[in-house]
Amino acid sequence: MTRLLHRIAATAVALSATLATFAAAQSNSSSATTAAAGVEDVSFGVGCGNDMAYPATTDSSTSQPRFAYVISNPLAEFIAVHFKDFNLPENDYVQLRAADHSVNDTRVLRYHGNDSNGDFFTASLTTSAVIVELYTEATALGVQATNTSECLGFSVDNYQYLAQPSTNNGSKEEVCGADDSREASCYRSFSAAFAASNAVARLLIHKPEGAFFCTGWLLGSEGHLITNHHCISSQAHASNTEFEFNAEGSTCSTNCESPRGCGGSIRARSATLIYADDALDYALVKLPINLSGEYGYLRLRSSGAQLSERIYVPQHPAGWGKRIAMKTESGWGTVTSLNMGGCAPDQVAYYLDTQGGSSGSPVIAWSDNTVVALHHCGGCPNTAINSYKLVNDMRWRNILPWNAA
Known part of the structure; x- marks a missing residue:
C-alpha cells in the first residue's frame, strides 16, 4: 500500500449544483448490516473495472464534478472511505465533503493523482453523510494515470463509520x-x-x-x-x-x-x-x-x-x-x-x-x-x-x- 501526503482544503465549499446535474450521481443509504463492527461494504468508482469508464477527454470547464456518489448512514459517528484502487492523472482529484451543511465539520478533503496512490483510507469526516466527487483537468489529448502499471481511476469497496x-x-x-x-x-x-x-x-x-x-x-x-x-x-x-x-x-x-x-x-x-x-x-x-x-x-x-x-x-x-x-x-x-x-x-x-x-x-x-x-x-x-x-x-x-x- 502506498499512501502519500494529501492536501486538505480547510474551508467548506457550497454545492455548485444539485446532484441531478452531476455527470453521474449515485447514493448509498446504509443499514446496521456490516462486514465488521463499524464497517459497511460498498462498491463504486470510475475506471478500474467499474461501470463508468474514466473520462478520456474533458472540455474547457472543470468546475463541475464528472462523477458524484453519496454515502449516508444514520448510525455514523464519522465516515472514512477506503479506496481499494486509486490512480489518477496527476492534476485530477477526488473530493470528499459533508453532505449536510449543518454539521460542524466543514473540511473538504482532496486526494490528487500526484499525491495519493494505491490502497488507503481517507481521513474521517464527522458527519453521517458524505459526497464523493471526481474532478478532472481540462484536456483534449486523452488522459494518463500517474502510475501506468496500475488501472486508471479509483474504486471504493467500504467505509468506516464507528470506532471501537x-x-x-x-x-x-x-x-x-x-x-x-x-x-x-x-x-x-x-x-x-x-x-x-x-x-x-x-x-x-x-x-x-x-x-x-x-x-x-x-x-x-x-x-x-x-x-x-x-x-x-x-x-x-x-x-x-x-x-x-x-x-x-x-x-x-x-x-x-x-x-x-x-x-x-x-x-x-x-x-x-x-x-x-x-x-x-x-x-x-x-x-x-x-x-x-x-x-x-x-x-x-x-x-x-x-x-x-x-x-x-x-x-x-x-x-x-x-x-x-x-x-x-x-x-x-x-x-x-x-x-x-x-x-x-x-x-x-x-x-x-x-x-x-x-x-x-x-x-x-x-x-x-x-x-x-x-x-x-x-x-x-x-x-x-x-x-x-x-x-x-x-x-x-x-x-x-x-x-x-
Missing part, C-alpha cells in the same frame, strides 16, 4: 469502582501535570477489520510518538492513523464523554513506523511534522518506576476527550506492584481508572513528571510496561529519540 476502543488481546481495561478520572481541564491548577498532558494525543486507527481508538504521546524532541503494539503493529496501520491533539474540554464542567468528543486538532493523518515490539507492546512512529515545540514532549525514566510512588495517567478512554486519572477511591494513585503478571511479566500495576482506548497512555510520576510506564492492559489493577524496559530496548536497537530519556 482498542484493548490488549481482549483484556478489559478497567474503571476500578467508580470512575475517579476527570476531564483534563479539572487539573489546570496542577500546572506541571496539565502541561505534561499536552503531549498526549487521541489516535483513530483505520484497519481492514475496523476503526480503533488508542492513546499516544510525543516522546523526545524529534517528532516521535509512542503507543502500544496492539494499536499500531505495521506500516499500514501507521499510514492510516489520525493523530489528534488538544482534544479536551475547555473547562472542568465540559462533558467530553463521547467518542471523538471535544474535538481538537488533527495534526497528522499518517506516520512512519520506526519499530513495533509485540513482547513489550510498544510502537514508535515518527510524525511528518515535529510537534514537540508546540505541545511539548515527555521523557521515559531510565531507572523505571518505584514502588508506592505517586502517579497519574492522562488518556483518551473510549475515544473520549482527554481525561486525567490522578485519584483512586482511597486517595492519590500510586504504583502498587512492580512484578504483576497477566498480559506480560513484571508489569507496573496501579488502581487508576482506564478504559478501552486508554491503551498507549503514559503513566507519569508525580515527583518528576517523567514517564515510568506505558499503559497497555486492564483488570484492576491496571498494568503497564516498565519504562526501563522500553529505554533499554530502544537503546539496544539504536532508535531511542533525542531527549527521550
Whole structure:
C-alpha cells in the first residue's frame, strides 16, 4: 500500500449544483448490516473495472464534478472511505465533503493523482453523510494515470463509520469502582501535570477489520510518538492513523464523554513506523511534522518506576476527550506492584481508572513528571510496561529519540 501526503482544503465549499446535474450521481443509504463492527461494504468508482469508464477527454470547464456518489448512514459517528484502487492523472482529484451543511465539520478533503496512490483510507469526516466527487483537468489529448502499471481511476469497496476502543488481546481495561478520572481541564491548577498532558494525543486507527481508538504521546524532541503494539503493529496501520491533539474540554464542567468528543486538532493523518515490539507492546512512529515545540514532549525514566510512588495517567478512554486519572477511591494513585503478571511479566500495576482506548497512555510520576510506564492492559489493577524496559530496548536497537530519556 502506498499512501502519500494529501492536501486538505480547510474551508467548506457550497454545492455548485444539485446532484441531478452531476455527470453521474449515485447514493448509498446504509443499514446496521456490516462486514465488521463499524464497517459497511460498498462498491463504486470510475475506471478500474467499474461501470463508468474514466473520462478520456474533458472540455474547457472543470468546475463541475464528472462523477458524484453519496454515502449516508444514520448510525455514523464519522465516515472514512477506503479506496481499494486509486490512480489518477496527476492534476485530477477526488473530493470528499459533508453532505449536510449543518454539521460542524466543514473540511473538504482532496486526494490528487500526484499525491495519493494505491490502497488507503481517507481521513474521517464527522458527519453521517458524505459526497464523493471526481474532478478532472481540462484536456483534449486523452488522459494518463500517474502510475501506468496500475488501472486508471479509483474504486471504493467500504467505509468506516464507528470506532471501537482498542484493548490488549481482549483484556478489559478497567474503571476500578467508580470512575475517579476527570476531564483534563479539572487539573489546570496542577500546572506541571496539565502541561505534561499536552503531549498526549487521541489516535483513530483505520484497519481492514475496523476503526480503533488508542492513546499516544510525543516522546523526545524529534517528532516521535509512542503507543502500544496492539494499536499500531505495521506500516499500514501507521499510514492510516489520525493523530489528534488538544482534544479536551475547555473547562472542568465540559462533558467530553463521547467518542471523538471535544474535538481538537488533527495534526497528522499518517506516520512512519520506526519499530513495533509485540513482547513489550510498544510502537514508535515518527510524525511528518515535529510537534514537540508546540505541545511539548515527555521523557521515559531510565531507572523505571518505584514502588508506592505517586502517579497519574492522562488518556483518551473510549475515544473520549482527554481525561486525567490522578485519584483512586482511597486517595492519590500510586504504583502498587512492580512484578504483576497477566498480559506480560513484571508489569507496573496501579488502581487508576482506564478504559478501552486508554491503551498507549503514559503513566507519569508525580515527583518528576517523567514517564515510568506505558499503559497497555486492564483488570484492576491496571498494568503497564516498565519504562526501563522500553529505554533499554530502544537503546539496544539504536532508535531511542533525542531527549527521550
